[in-house]
Amino acid sequence: MLERLEPFPACVQNSRYDILAYNRTYGLLMCDLDAIPPEDRNCMLLAFTNDEWRSALTNHDETVAMMAAKFRASMAEHLAEPAWKALLGRLRAVSPEFCEIWERHEVVGNSDKVKRIDNAHVGLVNLEHTNLWLGPASGPRLVTYVPVDDKTRARLERLQEMSHLQEMSRLQELQALVPADA
Numbered sequence: 001m002l003e004r005l006e007p008f009p010a011c012v013q014n015s016r017y018d019i020l021a022y023n024r025t026y027g028l029l030m031c032d033l034d035a036i037p038p039e040d041r042n043c044m045l046l047a048f049t050n051d052e053w054r055s056a057l058t059n060h061d062e063t064v065a066m067m068a069a070k071f072r073a074s075m076a077e078h079l080a081e082p083a084w085k086a087l088l089g090r091l092r093a094v095s096p097e098f099c100e101i102w103e104r105h106e107v108v109g110n111s112d113k114v115k116r117i118d119n120a121h122v123g124l125v126n127l128e129h130t131n132l133w134l135g136p137a138s139g140p141r142l143v144t145y146v147p148v149d150d151k152t153r154a155r156l157e158r159l160q161e162m163s164h165l166q167e168m169s170r171l172q173e174l175q176a177l178v179p180a181d182a
Contacts, residue, residue: 001142002026007153007160009127009145012134015074016087017043017067020140024163025156029119029145030056034170042087044071048095058116058124068098069106076107114148121162122155 002023011022019041027033031052046053078084127145147153
């Protein structure tokens with residue numbers, strides 16, 4: 001399904017903001033997700049620690065504050081779970097900005113809205129962000145980003161082409177590592 005949504009960026013996330021799966025366009029939307037170790041593919045962690053991800057956020061301060069407030073609301077149902085505690089501890093350890101926002105004790109629910117992302121490869125894109133819940137509202141969700149204008153659609157198509165070329169290049173690199181007689 002994620003591939004069929006291309007060139008529109010899409011991913012599957014859990015309520016902890018872990019990115020569980022994504023299509024190629026989403027993989028280049030904020031940063032090169034393929035270059036990020038799977039255990040670090042978490043939107044909260046990336047929003048507070050990854051320079052490329054942070055620079056893509058056009059309204060950084062509002063976005064990270066909203067994410068932290070949503071994270072706090074979701075965490076209320078998972079207080080005893082080690083993975084939640086570990087992520088909170090990690091965010092507190094690596095980001096003074098997160099600590100400052102966390103101490104505000106703000107809580108908000110999930111909502112859909114238009115996001116403006118300054119992509120390093122194709123420039124500014126305006127996307128309608130939508131959540132499709134795959135289970136309970138605090139569980140996994142399919143997150144889609146649909147262009148709100150023709151310019152954004154064209155830029156997403158270019159981003160998809162770039163991601164395809166990048167994938168082909170990585171495959172060629174891997175093939176070059178395999179001996180011819182293997």
